[in-house]
Amino acid sequence: MSRHDKDAAAEDARWKAVTARDRSYDGTFFYSVASTGVYCRPSCPARLAKRANVRFHDTPAEAEAAGYRPCKRCRPNEASLEARQADSIAHACRLIEAAEEPPKLDALARGVGLSAYHFHRLFKAVTGLTPKTYAVAHRGKRVRETLGTSASVTEAIYNSGFNSSGRFYAESVRALGMTPSAFRNGGAKAAIKFAVGECSFGAILVAASDKGVCAISFGDDPDALARDLQDRFPRARLIGGDADFERLVAKVVGFVEEPRIGLDLPLDIRGTAFQHRVWAALRDIPPGATVSYAELAERIGAPRGARAVAGACAANKIAVAIPCHRVVRNDGALSGYRWGVERKRLLLDRESKP
Numbered sequence: 001m002s003r004h005d006k007d008a009a010a011e012d013a014r015w016k017a018v019t020a021r022d023r024s025y026d027g028t029f030f031y032s033v034a035s036t037g038v039y040c041r042p043s044c045p046a047r048l049a050k051r052a053n054v055r056f057h058d059t060p061a062e063a064e065a066a067g068y069r070p071c072k073r074c075r076p077n078e079a080s081l082e083a084r085q086a087d088s089i090a091h092a093c094r095l096i097e098a099a100e101e102p103p104k105l106d107a108l109a110r111g112v113g114l115s116a117y118h119f120h121r122l123f124k125a126v127t128g129l130t131p132k133t134y135a136v137a138h139r140g141k142r143v144r145e146t147l148g149t150s151a152s153v154t155e156a157i158y159n160s161g162f163n164s165s166g167r168f169y170a171e172s173v174r175a176l177g178m179t180p181s182a183f184r185n186g187g188a189k190a191a192i193k194f195a196v197g198e199c200s201f202g203a204i205l206v207a208a209s210d211k212g213v214c215a216i217s218f219g220d221d222p223d224a225l226a227r228d229l230q231d232r233f234p235r236a237r238l239i240g241g242d243a244d245f246e247r248l249v250a251k252v253v254g255f256v257e258e259p260r261i262g263l264d265l266p267l268d269i270r271g272t273a274f275q276h277r278v279w280a281a282l283r284d285i286p287p288g289a290t291v292s293y294a295e296l297a298e299r300i301g302a303p304r305g306a307r308a309v310a311g312a313c314a315a316n317k318i319a320v321a322i323p324c325h326r327v328v329r330n331d332g333a334l335s336g337y338r339w340g341v342e343r344k345r346l347l348l349d350r351e352s353k354p
Contacts, residue, residue, distance in 0.1 A: 014056050017042045030057045030076050040065035044074035088112040089126040102135035126304055129354055137149040192233055195249045196222040197239035201343050205229060206249045216252060216319045218339035220266035285326045287351040292330045
């Protein structure tokens with residue numbers, strides 16, 4: 001292909017992006033309109049110009065050097081609307097994190113120059129959480145951190161910004177899955193049963209606390225799986241599974257071998273509020289089906305949160321019961337998997353069989 005043909009093909013691709021108002025091209029090029037004397041982003045909502053009047057530019061400076069002025073609607077010489085909104089929400093998150101008490105919605109909205117209604121919608125669209133849920137999740141994180149560094153539970157109550165020990169205990173048990181004193185002792189009193197079995201994917205470890213299954217892991221080395229469990233729960237009392245527990249392991253293995261039988265287990269899941277939302281949505285994906293990270297973000301009401309959804313999938317430590325293997329890239333290609341991409345492929349192949 002000649003240089004002229006390559007340039008023509010590139011311009012055709014840019015024009016298609018303009019006609020589609022494709023935001024993914026914003027920042028990669030700009031276009032000017034001879035009849036109006038302005039230049040725009042590819043996603044500009046203004047009335048579409050005639051192709052004969054359109055020229056393309058690599059930068060705003062190049063368009064302005066050619067005599068064009070920035071469009072007042074899409075403001076191509078400034079940060080994109082999405083970037084400005086993300087900056088506003090990031091600032092609001094810092095305000096929440098710095099406050100001793102969760103700030104009121106009106107105060108947060110004023111802090112970023114938005115109405116309370118618009119701020120609430122925007123915050124949820126960007127983070128997938130309401131401001132209140134974010135504040136609660138951050139306080140839970142603060143509880144975990146302060147309990148690990150404070151000299152006493154009383155000091156942790158003060159350091160976490162609680163003005164009531166009752167509220168502290170109520171929120172800390174939800175955030176930790178155990179009492180604050182047990183958490184400070186590294187879960188020393190927690191008993192976790194576990195067993196390692198074999199399946200067609202190699203070794204499989206299943207572990208459960210008194211609240212439910214807390215780990216399902218695949219691997220090639222049974223001893224390495226047991227060591228990983230010990231690393232995750234360093235002060236818990238690990239107990240080899242009895243006959244009843246072996247039946248639980250058999251149930252998990254049976255699901256791995258024949259996924260359409262379903263798997264309904266009580267789970268002891270510890271994560272952020274956003275991770276819990278993603279993991280709950282994962283459990284709603286039926287065997288044999290896949291969704292993209294972007295689609296999953298849409299399902300949980302966070303259309304701009306595809307990257308955060310991918311992070312929550314990567315943080316999942318309970319294989320198959322929380323089926324993060326059913327999430328793929330937008331083009332359908334397989335992405336990373338904690339227990340190996342080949343195992344992900346085999347799981348999906350097995351689930352797709354009638």
